[in-house]
Amino acid sequence: MNPARKRVAVLISGRGSNLQALIDATDQKGFPAEVALVISDRPDAQGLQRAERAGIARLVLVPKELGGRAAFEGALDEALREAGIDLICLAGFMRILGADFVARWQGRLINIHPSLLPAFPGLDTHQRALEAGVKLHGCSVHFVDAGVDSGPIIGQAAVPVLPDDDADGLADRVLAAEHRLYSRCLELICLDQVQLLGGGAKLAPAAATKSGALANPEPR
Ligand code: GRF
Secondary structure, eight states: TTTTTTTOOOOSSSOOHHHHHHHHTTTTTTOSSEEEEESSSSTTTTHHHHHHHHTTTEOOOOOOTTTTTHHHHHHHHHHHTTTTOEEEEESSSSSSOOOHHHHTTSEEEEESSSSTTTTTOOOOHHHHHHTTSSSSSEEEEEEEOSSSSSOOOEEEEEOOOTTTOOOOHHHHHHHHHHHHHHHHHHHHTTOOOOEEEEEEEEEEEHHSSOTTTOOOOOOO
């Protein structure tokens, strides 16, 4: 193991396809991070099996069983610290984290959201994009702040809305873009190419221009 690699925890609630993309990316030689821990708030999350297959430590923390949100976030914080985690990636984690927890991990807590923020925060983004008639949709990776999908944006990938799209078809194409974008943004953070400045995420010039892939990967 390369000791310089950042230790990443991925928090999930379900399918875990973004977790899988992060596992695959971090498995590549030279990637500056490793997925050291996967935490789910649901015992039946499919992503837990992905972590098991990859030999990654897993933990299930169910808020209701722990006595509510404060206890859950306390246990979460303790587990992350015990595991020496540097950075948390939310990947389909279906809970809002409280302001105290978010403040403790500020700048080290990121999320992927399936829309071009600030458009369509919250749920059902693909259906809402179709109803709004936007011609470009996509995904965003952002630092988490105390709001809902409102933190500083690190990277975005645009995906065209096609005339015959339904929400599922559009979601599939956005998801493919998510898988590429998340690992790229994680890599930039681990390489110190992203800075939190004046309420925004500032990319180092080399990172912003290195390839078009961060701002707008080829739609597939
Ligand atoms: C993704 O679309 C992610 O952007 C959103 O929830 C979905 C999770 O999918 N927050 P998966 O569990 O990573 O497959």
